[in-house]
Amino acid sequence: MSSTETLCVKVPLGQEAHAIARQFAAEQTTPQKGKQIYLNTLAVYAVHNYLKWLQIDTALGEGDSWHPLKRALFDIADLVLPNIGRLECRPVQPGETAISLPPEVMENRIGYVAVQFGERLNEVQLLGFIKTVTFSSTSQEIPLLSFKPLSFLFDCIPDTVTSSSLSASQIGVRLSQWFENLFENNWMSLEEIFGSRNEKKFALRSLSSSSGGSVERAKIIDLGLDLGNESIVLLVAIAPLAEDKLEILVQLHPRGEKTYLPSHLKLNLQTESGENIQEVESRSNDNFIQLKRFRGYPGEGFNIQVSDGNFTIKETFVI
Template identity: 40%
Template sequence: MAQTTHRVDDLGIKLPITQAACKFAQQFANQQPNPVKAEQVRLNTLAIWVVNDYLQMMEIPTNLSVGDSWNPVMQLCSNVADLEITSIGRLECRPIKLDEQTCLMPPETWEDRVGYVVVQVDESLQEANLLGFIQSVNSEFLPLHQLQPLEKLIDRIAHLKTSPVQTLVNLSQWLVGQVDAAWQTVESLRELLESKPNYAFRGSVTTEESSTHQPPAPTKRAKLIDLGIQIANQPLMLIVEISPEPEMKTSIRLQLHPTGNQVYLPEGVKLTVLDESGEIFLEAQARSADNYIQLQFRGEIQEKFIVAISLDDMSIREHFII
């Protein structure tokens, strides 16, 4: 009886791994605390770089250095290999080695992704094979036979260009303990940053006391925001604090802090609140010696708004619903 073996590598697209890719991958690997983590970061970086090369060949614009995978802190604390596709969202680029029949899909990558590409990296680190695409995952190990051709990725991107999907952060869910993994407590994020001294959180979180009624037990969460080469890969910390108020109102306070060896925010960085239509509602801009900027406002249940952090021509947006 003849045995038939499904070979997904025959369906893939092989591309060379450039010297620039190897250089960055080795640089990131050298920053890791042990060989296992170094190898993980090296392969993740190579997978991202090759997918980025492929998308550039297809004339699809990307932002290589914006994703969590390019953030030294996130490299240390998670296993992500995300690539930002301009105006579309984050594509996960998962590496595998030769002869592996399943691909690891860490739970932290299951949300906020437009899809997943599996990249088979040659042992010589000279060539990679883009094996295929899948739009969503819900388990930690993906069998390779479930992959679809890369044409499905191009179709997916084309569809999202005409009907972009925005991930809404539901603030009301925070009040009952349902918080997306991307948003951590200020304390846990500070501990994470301080575990890697070059990226420590500088200064204390400002919580000014008001002479008026102060709502009890505010809920506060934080997220790292990376504006890429605009600030030399030093992530900023965005803190969102919410407090319920009478008559179905919610008080919202936003703060933007520096991390790393920066005492002050980059001069000119802006923290902006926009309404659902995209009109500017509030805005603060850092001066030459601001160690944080903040905005505070009130909203109603089900009201949507956008928070933008921008510097020069780079802007990161987070979409919220109260």
């Protein structure tokens, strides 16, 4: 059975990816070239995000696809893996059964990833990987059925980086799946953590659309020896809005019989690339802290970071 039938990986594409693609496409002299670069950029960004979730280093800005002159002159979608080589991320449009390779991408590549686009560009499917192949003078195509599972890509990566040890939190919490009662490990119901306490009511009251469809989950965070093995609770509540948007509330609570949070805990909302958007810090008498409610579209990603100067814990989320 081919990898394209059962082993595809879906990767969301948020506003950050589309903003970069629009910028690169707007620099071109023809609509055709602009569309080519738009899809190439999204394909590279998707593979970059996938590898980032697996904690595999990439050098996004060092590829020819990120070079203004080279991307204008050539049809390239390369992603640099430091000390490993260049990975070509080829877009596959609906109905296509093979990827066609221009001459400029047939050399100096460790392999190729097929990136399947649909009618909507909020996510793509990574269909598989194939190592560099020898082409005949009459064929510059790779049939999609020839692609292997993405795990074959890791044969090209040193053993110091392994995907098998990755946790769900490192790959990303898929919030949209919560509406289908699909929850990642360690994300529990509020009743499991708080019992009969009233945090659930407070979380829902803080959401404008709490009258229907809200889902909330919480995760225990161990603060370690520096804070006497104390634990706190990260609470996330989501609610559907119009146009497929989600409203999101994030709070930090003490656990167990504790009344107040430790002082000087910082709760941050960050973009996919790590840029701070919001920050709130606990005081000595805070029994909870929360970020301002925010909204997002399907495919967008963000990070929630908890820190106090001695430790930093980050959770990655995808809407």
